[in-house]
Amino acid sequence: MKTKNNNKAGVRYLLGLANSKKLILAVAIGFSVLSGLCTFVPFLMIFRTILLLFGEGGAGSAMQNGIIAIVAIVLRFVFQAISAAMTHVNAYNILYHVRRELCRHLGKVNLGFFTGNSTGEIKKIMMEDVERLEMFFAHQIPDIVVAIVVPVAVLVYLFTINVWMSLILLLPIVLTTLTQVIMLVTSKNPMDEFYWLAGKQSAVILQYINGMPVMKTYNLTADSYREYADTISSYNNAWWRAAKILSPPSAIITVIIESGLFFVLPLGGYLYLTGSLALSSYIFFAIMSIVFLSSYINLANFAQIFSQISSGIVRIKEIMDIPAMGNGNKTLLPTESHSLTYENVSFAYDQQEVLHNFSLDLPIDSLTAFVGPSGAGKSTAAQLVPRFWDVSKGAIRIDGIDIRELEADNLMDNMSFVFQEAFMLNDTLYENIAMGKHGCTRQEVEVAAKSAQIHDFIMSLPKGYDTVIGSEGVKLSGGERQRVCIARAILKDAPILIFDEATSFTDIENERKIQLALESLLESKTTVMIAHRLHTIVGADQICVFQSGNLMECGTHHDLVASGGAYASMWQTYCEAMREVAS
Numbered sequence: 001m002k003t004k005n006n007n008k009a010g011v012r013y014l015l016g017l018a019n020s021k022k023l024i025l026a027v028a029i030g031f032s033v034l035s036g037l038c039t040f041v042p043f044l045m046i047f048r049t050i051l052l053l054f055g056e057g058g059a060g061s062a063m064q065n066g067i068i069a070i071v072a073i074v075l076r077f078v079f080q081a082i083s084a085a086m087t088h089v090n091a092y093n094i095l096y097h098v099r100r101e102l103c104r105h106l107g108k109v110n111l112g113f114f115t116g117n118s119t120g121e122i123k124k125i126m127m128e129d130v131e132r133l134e135m136f137f138a139h140q141i142p143d144i145v146v147a148i149v150v151p152v153a154v155l156v157y158l159f160t161i162n163v164w165m166s167l168i169l170l171l172p173i174v175l176t177t178l179t180q181v182i183m184l185v186t187s188k189n190p191m192d193e194f195y196w197l198a199g200k201q202s203a204v205i206l207q208y209i210n211g212m213p214v215m216k217t218y219n220l221t222a223d224s225y226r227e228y229a230d231t232i233s234s235y236n237n238a239w240w241r242a243a244k245i246l247s248p249p250s251a252i253i254t255v256i257i258e259s260g261l262f263f264v265l266p267l268g269g270y271l272y273l274t275g276s277l278a279l280s281s282y283i284f285f286a287i288m289s290i291v292f293l294s295s296y297i298n299l300a301n302f303a304q305i306f307s308q309i310s311s312g313i314v315r316i317k318e319i320m321d322i323p324a325m326g327n328g329n330k331t332l333l334p335t336e337s338h339s340l341t342y343e344n345v346s347f348a349y350d351q352q353e354v355l356h357n358f359s360l361d362l363p364i365d366s367l368t369a370f371v372g373p374s375g376a377g378k379s380t381a382a383q384l385v386p387r388f389w390d391v392s393k394g395a396i397r398i399d400g401i402d403i404r405e406l407e408a409d410n411l412m413d414n415m416s417f418v419f420q421e422a423f424m425l426n427d428t429l430y431e432n433i434a435m436g437k438h439g440c441t442r443q444e445v446e447v448a449a450k451s452a453q454i455h456d457f458i459m460s461l462p463k464g465y466d467t468v469i470g471s472e473g474v475k476l477s478g479g480e481r482q483r484v485c486i487a488r489a490i491l492k493d494a495p496i497l498i499f500d501e502a503t504s505f506t507d508i509e510n511e512r513k514i515q516l517a518l519e520s521l522l523e524s525k526t527t528v529m530i531a532h533r534l535h536t537i538v539g540a541d542q543i544c545v546f547q548s549g550n551l552m553e554c555g556t557h558h559d560l561v562a563s564g565g566a567y568a569s570m571w572q573t574y575c576e577a578m579r580e581v582a583s
């Protein structure tokens with residue numbers, strides 16, 4: 001739950017965001033103030049005309065006053081338009097700047113952040129929360145300044161006419177401020193909870209829509225999918241609570257602000273009757289009591305609107321506060337293959353240690369398979385190499401250099417991953433493969449696709465490499481997707497390869513093609529292969545068996561089977577399972 005302290009930090013952070021654009025913002029606010037002041041000029045002209053009519057002085061003629069009033073009205077709209085144009089252009093520049101900074105920062109955090117956080121939540125922050133900043137920079141800041149400066153300027157003028165009448169005009173401001181202070185002191189702002197739940201609701205809805213096929217197969221409707229139903233009903237309840245808490249003071253504030261006349265009429269009447277106030281001034285104050293506080297209403301609503309924006313700012317700040325992955329300054333020599341060493345490595349997600357003090361050497365140009373039961377730590381051990389997370393203890397070294405001392409880009413340049421969950425752009429097959437190497441040629445893409453056993457399939461599609469895949473195009477099978485990813489990795493031709501063998505694409509034809517594709521991919525590379533089907537790694541240079549986060553044993557298939565340890569029993573179970581499937 002977001003707190004008021006968080007909100008304060010958010011405000012400071014938000015104003016910091018405007019830093020580079022503050023000159024434009026100041027000029028735009030200046031135009032807004034001019035526009036606000038112009039609002040009152042026609043009333044001043046009315047006053048001057050009343051003075052003329054009552055023979056109490058007043059400058060110019062009625063005609064001149066009328067012309068000045070019309071010019072002021074026109075100028076009011078011109079200044080308003082200039083200010084609106086400037087604040088909007090400025091606000092969208094700030095939005096662009098914030099999104100770019102968020103993207104840059106997300107590019108620097110450990111990759112594990114993306115597996116540990118809901119993409120719906122990140123997307124919501126990048127899109128909706130950032131978009132709301134427009135409201136603050138394009139509308140709220142100018143409105144607030146106008147709401148303070150214009151009434152103060154007008155009040156100063158009114159004090160020159162009559163002090164008591166001016167003081168009575170201050171009474172609604174004092175009362176509304178008191179109401180707001182009482183509200184803030186006696187009740188926690190319910191909008192904090194409301195906007196937090198609004199954010200949660202969007203993430204849950206996105207998750208519900210993304211998971212619709214699975215939800216349907218388990219017959220989970222919007223009502224029976226518990227998280228969805230709970231979030232919607234909490235949001236609904238929060239809205240009721242907020243309405244109940246906020247409606248009475250909000251109604252009181254609106255009534256007080258619009259009740260200037262209620263205070264001005266009796267006091268003005270008394271002062272007029274006792275001869276301390278001219279009739280012209282009495283009429284003028286009566287008119288001003290109606291319009292004087294019109295811009296002040298923006299200030300009264302500020303807290304409520306700002307709470308909506310500030311909860312988003314807090315989320316933006318939380319992302320920007322995630323420590324960036326430390327970036328070293330060393331680089332690897334550009335060779336075909338590198339050695340990889342785990343040195344007394346332990347690793348914990350938060351407090352829970354899942355890998356316990358293991359060491360392992362992966363020589364140059366070798367294939368190392370990680371095997372073991374589900375949850376044993378195979379993926380985690382592999383993902384430490386591209387720094388999804390940094391080790392809690394020990395070090396991982398490439399050619400003897402601690403990977404934390406390497407430039408992050410250099411580390412990534414030297415590594416390819418092929419995950420089980422093949423990531424595909426909603427773009428052409430060509431682009432999906434070409435993303436493996438900047439500036440590659442079409443011929444290189446085709447050679448890689450041929451090696452990955454996916455070229456013939458691509459050519460069988462009517463648009464070949466220009467076929468769009470994904471939500472608006474052709475759908476690929478799991479095996480086809482993985483072969484596209486292998487083609488991408490072949491194109492990248494990085495010296496170190498992390499391959500997470502897919503368990504689900506096991507039909508014989510696909511498996512054969514993936515094996516052929518891998519033969520091209522693994523050539524002269526240092527490879528970590530997370531293996532589920534043991535027969536695919538019998539030829540590996542070393543097989544490492546993980547159990548409950550410990551590296552139990554390591555050796556060739558023959559040595560491990562002969563030693564009769566954990567791997568030997570896994571192999572026996574595996575062979576029996578294969579025989580059962582075959583029979």
Ligand SMILES: Nc1ncnc2c1ncn2[C@@H]1O[C@H](COP(=O)(O)OP(=O)(O)OP(=O)(O)O)[C@@H](O)[C@H]1O
Binds near residue numbers: 115349376377379
């Ligand atoms: N992002 C994460 N946050 C917290 N704990 C995690 C995270 N990812 C994995 N774990 C936990 O770490 C342990 C090791 O998981 P890991 O995925 O490395 O096992 P694995 O051997 O690769 O399993 P599988 O073969 O099923 O993929 C498990 O207990 C798992 O619950």
